Amino acid sequence: MDLKAHIRDIPDFPKPGILFRDITPLLSDPTALQYTIDLFAEQVAEYRPNYIVGIESRGFIFGMPLAYKLGVGFAPVRKPGKLPAAVHTASYALEYGKDTLELHQDAFPEGSRVLIIDDLIATGGTAAATAKLVEQTGCTVAGYGFVIELVGLEGRTKLPDVPVTVLLQY
Ligand SMILES: O=P(O)(O)OC[C@H]1O[C@H](OP(=O)(O)OP(=O)(O)O)[C@H](O)[C@@H]1O
Numbered sequence: 168m169d170l171k172a173h174i175r176d177i178p179d180f181p182k183p184g185i186l187f188r189d190i191t192p193l194l195s196d197p198t199a200l201q202y203t204i205d206l207f208a209e210q211v212a213e214y215r216p217n218y219i220v221g222i223e224s225r226g227f228i229f230g231m232p233l234a235y236k237l238g239v240g241f242a243p244v245r246k247p248g249k250l251p252a253a254v255h256t257a258s259y260a261l262e263y264g265k266d267t268l269e270l271h272q273d274a275f276p277e278g279s280r281v282l283i284i285d286d287l288i289a290t291g292g293t294a295a296a297t298a299k300l301v302e303q304t305g306c307t308v309a310g311y312g313f314v315i316e317l318v319g320l321e322g323r324t325k326l327p328d329v330p331v332t333v334l335l336q337y
């Protein structure tokens with residue numbers, strides 16, 4: 168299946184100079200959606216995670232069905248002030264801004280293997296900050312999974328030395 172045919176390019180969103188890779192056409196096509204989740208699950212299963220974290224908000228879309236398919240638990244990494252219990256905090260730089268992420272301190276039992284899922288890796292700041300959050304819980308990052316990698320931004324160089332799965336590269 169040609170998954171790239173289901174990604175829409177929107178120039179100058181959300182700021183001039185950014186070419187936005189829009190996943191909503193992929194989400195709205197039932198065949199492409201099932202194919203994507205099935206392929207993604209097949210590729211990350213070998214990391215043998217005990218938990219998946221999905222990064223707010225597009226990471227939730229892919230992280231949850233993967234957790235369901237792999238039969239593991241899910242935890243959300245959220246933007247500040249959204250999680251109700253005690254949190255760990257990490258700051259990061261975006262391709263188009265700067266933000267902070269939070270994870271519940273008791274999201275996983277200590278020593279768990281945690282797979283980090285997001286829709287897209289650009290500069291890698293978001294994904295690298297999420298690894299710091301997972302490490303603060305006393306757990307190990309088992310790997311990363313992204314639907315899309317923007318290769319030119321070299322986000323992978325910011326990630327810890329763990330396996331990375333990407334379905335599409337631009
Ligand atoms: O590799 P980076 O340069 O850090 O950028 C990648 C992040 O940017 C987007 O999220 P965004 O903050 O736009 O939030 P959203 O998922 O809520 O749309 C995307 O979903 C990744 O999480």
Ligand SMILES: Nc1ncnc2[nH]cnc12
Pocket residue numbers: 185186187188189262263287289317
């Ligand atoms: N170019 C891009 N397209 C879609 N989501 C993004 N997140 C960061 N950069 C992005």
